[in-house]
Amino acid sequence: MSEISSSIEESSGKIKATIEMAGRVLVGQDHVLKRLIMGLLCDGHVLLEGLPGLAKTTAVKALSDTAHLSVSRIQFTPDLLPADVIGTQLYNPKEGNFTVKQGPIFCHLLIADEINRAPAKVQSALLEAMQEKQVTLGDHSYKLEAPFLVMATQNPIEQEGTYPLPEAQMDRFLFKVLVGYSSPEDEIKIMQRMATGETISLEQTLSSEDIFAMKSLVNQVYIAPDIRKYIVDLVFATRRIPGNTLSPLQKMIHVGASPRASINLEKASRANAFIEGRDYVSPQDVKDVCHDVMRHRIIPTFEAEADGVTSDDIVKELLLKVAVP
Secondary structure, three states: OHHHHHHHHHHHHHHHHHHHHHOOOOOOOHHHHHHHHHHHHHOOEEEEEOOOOOOHHHHHHHHHHHHOOOEEEEEOOOOOOOHHHHEEEEEEOOOOEEEEEEOOOOOOEEEEEOHHHOOHHHHHHHHHHHHHOEEEEOOEEEEOOOOOEEEEEEOOOOOOOOOOOOHHHHOOEEEEEEOOOOOHHHHHHHHHHHOOOOOOOOOOOOOHHHHHHHHHHHHOOEOOHHHHHHHHHHHHOOOOOOOOOOHHHHOOEEEOOOHHHHHHHHHHHHHHHHHOOOOEOOHHHHHHHHHHHHOOOOEEOHHHHHOOOOHHHHHHHHHHHOOOO
């Protein structure tokens, strides 16, 4: 265990160096960077939601530069086609056969910019790639290179020209991270660095070998049975099942979290402990990631929405009412 602890502490230092390096172009968004790095460590996709101009795309690009991973960017628009994302087959009349033209999805990091501006057919084209890490073109399936992560950005659904993402696709995101405005002090720093138009170069702080080694270490972070039961209790409390003791809370929940929520909550808790330099998961690790893991997996009832209750409010109540080990 001492050897694992030493390796985790060393890796945690590399992650902090990565966050510091990315901070040259991304001010005041350490929380977003941590969630993106957790996505890499957990093989989980990340959805960033916020108003235009809050550096959501910049955060993903900063991570790709510091981790030296191949990156593709797709600007999602209402006229986008599935072939524009996954690729297509082209017929060669001279040879009488089809050749495959791979789409931008064949990369390590796919920036799906404003993902909720594309129609349903394009959204569904991403599902196989996000879950199975492969793409099917014609009669053949093509594996995507590891690590493969979709790091999507979306504007709030109240914005003009946006479409709600299907529940099945939302459930495949490890995190849904809300990106807010910077503080006045941070915005002054942003102005000082960006208003001149000078290019800020970022040095590589992580290699692909580092990422694979860290993923292995995250899997070795210890999680006690009581912590695992705490995670299950949080998820089960969102479901309409007989004997649920949180009955007042059930009236606010139309659809509860799936088993994928339990799996991802454990993965994210391990990754959070890892980034903090610990080889064990504490209840606070679960609490730290719970909002980002659960907010997009809980659908409030119509009555709750009419009263202004959001999924974040429900998660907050869960953390207050479910017994902590």
